Amino acid sequence: MATAASAETDPRTRLRALGLDREDAVTMYRNMLVTRGIEERGHILFRQGKIPGSFYTGRGNEGAAVGVASATKPQDHLCPLQRDMGVHVTRGLEPWRVFAQYMGRSGGPTRGRDGNVHIGDISLGIVGMVSHLPAMLPVGVGLALSYRIKNERDRCAFAWCGDGASARGDFHEGVNLAAVRKLPIVFIIDNNQWAYSTPSNLGYATEHPSDRAKGYGLQNVVVDGTDPLEVYEAVKEARDKAVAGEGPTIVECVTLRMEGHAVHDDAFYVPKEDFETWAAKDPIERTRKFLLEAGMSEDEDEEIRSGVKRLLVEQLDKAEASPLPDPSTATTGVYASPEELDTPHH
Amino acid sequence: MATMTYLQAISEGLKEEMRRDERVFIIGQDVGVYGGAFKVTDGMQKEFGEWRVIDAPLSETAIVGACTGAALGGMRPVAEMQFADFVSCAWDHLTTVSAKQYYRMGTPIPMTVRLPCGGGFSGGPFHSQMYDGYFAGCPGLKLVMPATPEDAKGMMIEAIRDPNPVLFFEHKHLYRRIKGEVPEGVYTVPFGKARVAREGADVTIVAWSAMVHVATEAAEQLAGEGIDVEVLDMRTIAPLDFEAIAKSVTKTSKAIVLYEDTKTGGFGGEISARIAEELFETLDAPVRRVATADCPIPFSPVLEKEVLPQTADVVEAVRALSAY
Ligand SMILES: Cc1ncc(C[n+]2csc(CCOP(=O)(O)OP(=O)(O)O)c2C)c(N)n1
Numbered sequence: 001m002a003t004a005a006s007a008e009t010d011p012r013t014r015l016r017a018l019g020l021d022r023e024d025a026v027t028m029y030r031n032m033l034v035t036r037g038i039e040e041r042g043h044i045l046f047r048q049g050k051i052p053g054s055f056y057t058g059r060g061n062e063g064a065a066v067g068v069a070s071a072t073k074p075q076d077h078l079c080p081l082q083r084d085m086g087v088h089v090t091r092g093l094e095p096w097r098v099f100a101q102y103m104g105r106s107g108g109p110t111r112g113r114d115g116n117v118h119i120g121d122i123s124l125g126i127v128g129m130v131s132h133l134p135a136m137l138p139v140g141v142g143l144a145l146s147y148r149i150k151n152e153r154d155r156c157a158f159a160w161c162g163d164g165a166s167a168r169g170d171f172h173e174g175v176n177l178a179a180v181r182k183l184p185i186v187f188i189i190d191n192n193q194w195a196y197s198t199p200s201n202l203g204y205a206t207e208h209p210s211d212r213a214k215g216y217g218l219q220n221v222v223v224d225g226t227d228p229l230e231v232y233e234a235v236k237e238a239r240d241k242a243v244a245g246e247g248p249t250i251v252e253c254v255t256l257r258m259e260g261h262a263v264h265d266d267a268f269y270v271p272k273e274d275f276e277t278w279a280a281k282d283p284i285e286r287t288r289k290f291l292l293e294a295g296m297s298e299d300e301d302e303e304i305r306s307g308v309k310r311l312l313v314e315q316l317d318k319a320e321a322s323p324l325p326d327p328s329t330a331t332t333g334v335y336a337s338p339e340e341l342d343t344p345h346h
Numbered sequence: 347m348a349t350m351t352y353l354q355a356i357s358e359g360l361k362e363e364m365r366r367d368e369r370v371f372i373i374g375q376d377v378g379v380y381g382g383a384f385k386v387t388d389g390m391q392k393e394f395g396e397w398r399v400i401d402a403p404l405s406e407t408a409i410v411g412a413c414t415g416a417a418l419g420g421m422r423p424v425a426e427m428q429f430a431d432f433v434s435c436a437w438d439h440l441t442t443v444s445a446k447q448y449y450r451m452g453t454p455i456p457m458t459v460r461l462p463c464g465g466g467f468s469g470g471p472f473h474s475q476m477y478d479g480y481f482a483g484c485p486g487l488k489l490v491m492p493a494t495p496e497d498a499k500g501m502m503i504e505a506i507r508d509p510n511p512v513l514f515f516e517h518k519h520l521y522r523r524i525k526g527e528v529p530e531g532v533y534t535v536p537f538g539k540a541r542v543a544r545e546g547a548d549v550t551i552v553a554w555s556a557m558v559h560v561a562t563e564a565a566e567q568l569a570g571e572g573i574d575v576e577v578l579d580m581r582t583i584a585p586l587d588f589e590a591i592a593k594s595v596t597k598t599s600k601a602i603v604l605y606e607d608t609k610t611g612g613f614g615g616e617i618s619a620r621i622a623e624e625l626f627e628t629l630d631a632p633v634r635r636v637a638t639a640d641c642p643i644p645f646s647p648v649l650e651k652e653v654l655p656q657t658a659d660v661v662e663a664v665r666a667l668s669a670y
Binding site for chain 2 (some may be wrong): 198
């Protein structure tokens, strides 16, 4: 297992070493703010009774999600999961479509057919997740297989798994297939230390969930998931390796799930001190400080924040204006027709 | 007698049998400290300890496969799927191993798999499914689905004692909505004995699980129009009490099969076929089916309502049938 060095170097030097400029870091920061803003507004919508069913967030995971997605290229495919709103935001999913999805409106990516973060948009390279975890991981492997067969040299797949879900066969079978064929894929484990109420020690017996990489002949990297730049660096390296034909890497982003499993869960089983410790490492605040050190002014910060607020107000209005789906369409669209194969992603 | 919810009745059944029989244990995700996603096992780890209420990793295959092994090891395992939908991850173990072990090797597999199932509250395509039809074609499994609190408790105990793998479908939409009188102490409700949920003379509705309540609601409405509906709660579909169906349909001469699985391939199709095959002479009209549309269960309430059988759909079907 390799552990990425959390560089305590001068912010500007660090960015340069990563091949990024300040604007890139500001974009990451903004995407994290949008991500959290979407989910905070989701809570309000839920309390207002506008979100049917349940509601899930990825609070605490914004840095990891945005960090990974920022290291992907437009031609890549991504299979993110329930804590990865930052991936959708970074890839360009407009917030109003997320709100529309939450509220079961026709403007959401699933047109009201699925809810909450079961979201995706293939035109942005994102495959919509299913509930069954981590069912999308072998799907990601299949995308990588398609690049390999077609000999597409600078294309990489990204597939996610939670610490808890890494106990399932889908993870092990998917990782193994990718490993034996050295497929161009990067596996991300969102290790937020809990699987619903189940602590890590009841989920896996290794120190890190990604330590199982060894059993598949792969390498793993464990990074601080609250630092988007550290995540970015590890994922970028893993991507380079994968597209060079050197095989997959498992990148594990360590965070704490900062809210309950879903709205109905107050997370009574998580020690209060842990929340305090990890709140002090809040990815957004951390990135803000980094940027201030890198030369962002307080005014600039204020401008970014108010810009995000304005954006979300406007996007929420747009979502509220999105009509409910037409009930007469409920049973349509179960089977695709041949002409639908002629879309750009095929 | 005590009044309790359907959910409490299931908990009671589990607890009573666990107190009586030390071999019974529960395994599933978040069943211990958290008390289960729906709180069915709330407080049970405190009472029975960590080795009888076991928090498992996120591993349905291992959970169900291990139940088969533990049953062979002399235990009486009860697995909880967090949602019935996730049993798809344990499919192989249920249909390949548990279901066929006795037929091949002569070793009974006394295990229970609890399946919080069904739609009606915007769970979307992966938290709403009624899976009974998929399993009904797998000999060796018993499929049981109580509709009332009293049955829920008695059938829970019966499931644990049954020498076969039993899939216990507990409907999420009934959990806290349905209350009723439940006898104290240990009792069982035998499998394969349907219950007349409402007596009537004009039309028979064959239903199970949550659909019993939809049928009963429809029947009350229709009573006002002078149509007297009999509602038959099958309680279990494997084994199936076809005699009860025959008795009721012989009386009414008209039958509707109401089920929450998809219309095509759902078990109601099998029941309709048997009515047509075996009771043709007693019928005054073709058998009708009211079921979920042949598509995944959508999330948005307006779509979900369109897809799942509603009381109004049943009322309409009964009217059409009684006018036939
Ligand atoms: C196969 C399967 N079983 C059960 C569930 C129910 N469930 C949803 S999230 C979850 C916990 C997942 O834990 P982890 O993988 O660590 O991800 P986290 O939610 O902590 O981000 C469970 C048990 C599921 N989605 N899929």
